[in-house]
Amino acid sequence: xxxxxxxxxxxxxxxxxxxxxxxxxxxxxxxxxxxxxxxxxxxxxxxxxxxxxxxxxxxxxxxxxxxxxxxxxxxxxxxxxxxxxxxxxxxxxxxxxxxxxxxxxxxxxxxxxxxxxxxxxxxxxxxxxxxxxxxxxxxxxxxxxxxxxxxxxxxxxxxxxxxxxxxxxxxxxxxxxxxxxxxxxxxxxxxxxxxxxxxxxxxxxxxxxxxxxxxxxxxxxxxxxxxxxxxxxxxxxxxxxxxxxxxxxxxxxxxxxxxxxxxxxxxxxxxxxxxxxxxxxxxxxxxxxxxxxxxxxxxxxxxxxxxxxxxxxxxxxxxxxx
Numbered sequence: 001x002x003x004x005x006x007x008x009x010x011x012x013x014x015x016x017x018x019x020x021x022x023x024x025x026x027x028x029x030x031x032x033x034x035x036x037x038x039x040x041x042x043x044x045x046x047x048x049x050x051x052x053x054x055x056x057x058x059x060x061x062x063x064x065x066x067x068x069x070x071x072x073x074x075x076x077x078x079x080x081x082x083x084x085x086x087x088x089x090x091x092x093x094x095x096x097x098x099x100x101x102x103x104x105x106x107x108x109x110x111x112x113x114x115x116x117x118x119x120x121x122x123x124x125x126x127x128x129x130x131x132x133x134x135x136x137x138x139x140x141x142x143x144x145x146x147x148x149x150x151x152x153x154x155x156x157x158x159x160x161x162x163x164x165x166x167x168x169x170x171x172x173x174x175x176x177x178x179x180x181x182x183x184x185x186x187x188x189x190x191x192x193x194x195x196x197x198x199x200x201x202x203x204x205x206x207x208x209x210x211x212x213x214x215x216x217x218x219x220x221x222x223x224x225x226x227x228x229x230x231x232x233x234x235x236x237x238x239x240x241x242x243x244x245x246x247x248x249x250x251x252x253x254x255x256x257x258x259x260x261x262x263x264x265x266x267x268x269x270x271x272x273x274x275x276x277x278x279x280x281x282x283x284x285x286x287x288x289x290x291x292x293x294x295x296x297x298x299x300x301x302x303x304x305x306x307x308x309x310x311x312x313x314x315x316x317x318x319x320x321x322x
Contacts, residue, residue: 001040001063003033013037016059017083052132054094054120055087060132061123073248078119081106091124094137103142110143117141151264153178153273164259169241170252172229176239177270179222180204181278181291182214184267188246190238195226202226204293214293275299279306 001015004022011033013023025036052060058079066072085102086094103113117139124136153161158178165171176187186204194203200223203215218226226238234243249267257265271292278288285307289299304310 001037001060003037011036013040015040015063016056021056051090052127053087054089054091055083057091057123057127057132058083058087058120060130061126064126074115075119078116079123081108081116082120082123086120091127091133091135091137094120094124094139096140096142099139100142110146113143114141114145149264151269151272152276153262153265153269155277157260157262158273160260161256161262161265164256165252166256166259167241167252168229168232169239169246170249170256172225173239173246173249173253173267174256174270175225176202176222177267178274179219180216181271181274182216183271184249188237188239188249191236192230192233192238193236195230195238197223197227197230214291216291275303276306279303280308282308 001013002019003025004012004014006012009028011025011027011030013025013036015021015023023040025033027033027036062075062079066075069075082102085105086098089098099117106113106116108116121136121139124133124139127133128136162171162174165174173184173187176182176190177184180187180202182204190202190204194205195201195218196203200218201215202218202222229238234240235245237245239246239249253267257263275288275292278291279285285300285304286296288303289296292299
């Protein structure tokens, strides 16, 4: 949403796709118009005359959330898919048959559809809390959740990937992901002020929501890569390109994976690989959890199966001979 001043002096709120829709503030005073806009965003007035459509709800939800979320690209992608097929409907039209038809016509993978339905639920809940709508229709998942992936890189695959990183910033990102097990967002957000070369640690900060971060010791590979990058740095950010922060590493990372002939690999697989290596090398799950910034229970749930001797003590009690 944004304000626009009509040639007659009256301010309007522009909203919707490409800001093509208008809502009059009924005032020529900029201060009053600013308050009206704030009320719209805060949900203290109806976004449009009459009941909103699903498209209007998605537009309002995006306008409010995009500046606040980290995965803005994922939100935009999901909202566009929903908008393309459901924009003209009203919430009461979101019946089970409508949602099932959406899934069929979407023709995407189950994980993609479930993420989009999750965005739809979140947008409706957002509209309810802002009094745009009075009830939320129950929306069940139209497809089954896919089984969890257990893709991780072998050390040989990791070496191939590093060799395939032509751009220094991509190679530095991969190195830090594999040697500190940090999330992609934490690495791309990291500044040089967070790197303590004297103590040999990097502090990835507090994180966002339930995505916690850690203070991680730097091994010789990480220290060597960071010292080399520091000598050539042109900005405050550890991973940079042409002196600017990198918001998304997908293109360069994907190209390196193609050159290394690695399939089904995402930046998050690097964190998963690092955790798997630690567990396979016998690092206690509690230590692995602290490096990851996860709870020990979650770490055990995901990675215990990779530990040497996993459940061996339990099965040894099941011997059939004396």
